[in-house]
Amino acid sequence: METKLRCAWCEKDDLYRNYHDNEWGKPVYDDETIFEFLILETFQAGLSWHTVLAKRENFRKAFDNFDWNKIANYSEDKMAELAEDTGIIRNKLKIKATVSNAQAYIKIQEEFGSFSKYIWGFVNGKPIDNQPKTLGDVKATTEISDKLSKDLKKRGFKFVGSIVVYAHMQATGMVNDHIMECFTRK
Incomplete structure (x- = not known):
């Protein structure tokens, strides 16, 4: 049986692999998937990505299949209900941030035509390939994630520090940080 050489961080279990x-x-260019990752990354702040990934389907159900129009209109009662949902991460500040982030997301879509057009503009529409040789070569932030984080905050987003934003850029393929020997590069 052939073994695939992967980035070492994902070897924890089949979910991660x-x-x-x-x-x-x-690379992800559709607003739906970009928004899903933005929500998940928001909840990941301060936690492991594995924790969030393991609860992904629960998040999908709890947050109306990541429908930003519905989320933007969540009432205090709905947010309180989410804070009691044991299937997700029950952080009240992150739940509230998700609602305000959905509202800010809609404003960006209105201004740029799509959120994808806005966010991909930070990398001129094409993925940055960092070509890391080892995981040690992968940075936690970059000048671009700093700039994007600052702009998102200015537009009303919460829980979008540079580390969270860079993780989002990695997840959505705005940057390619697969190590050079990783089979996904072939």
């Missing part, structure tokens, strides 16, 4: 092999680092 599947995510690494099929999603992480692959």
Whole structure:
């Protein structure tokens, strides 16, 4: 049986391997998937990505399949209900931030025609390939994630520090940080 050489971070279990092999680092241009990752990254702040990934389907159900129009209109009662949902991360500040982030997301779509057009503009519409040799070569932030984070905050987003934003850029393929020997590069 052939073993695939992967980025070492994903070797924890099949959930991580599947995510690494099929999603992480692959360019995403549709607003739906970009928004889903933005919500998930918001909840990941201060936690492990594995924790969030394991609850992804629960998040999808709890947050109306990541429908930003519905989320932008969540009432205090709905947010309180989410804070009691044991299937997700029950951080009240992150839940509230998700609602305000959905509202800010809609404003960006109105201004730029799509959120994708806005966010991909920070990398001129094409993925940056960092070509890291080892995981040690992968940075946690970059000048671009700093700039994007600052702009998102200015537009009303919460829980979008540079580390969270860079993780989002990696997840949605705005940057390719797969190590050079990773099979996904072939």
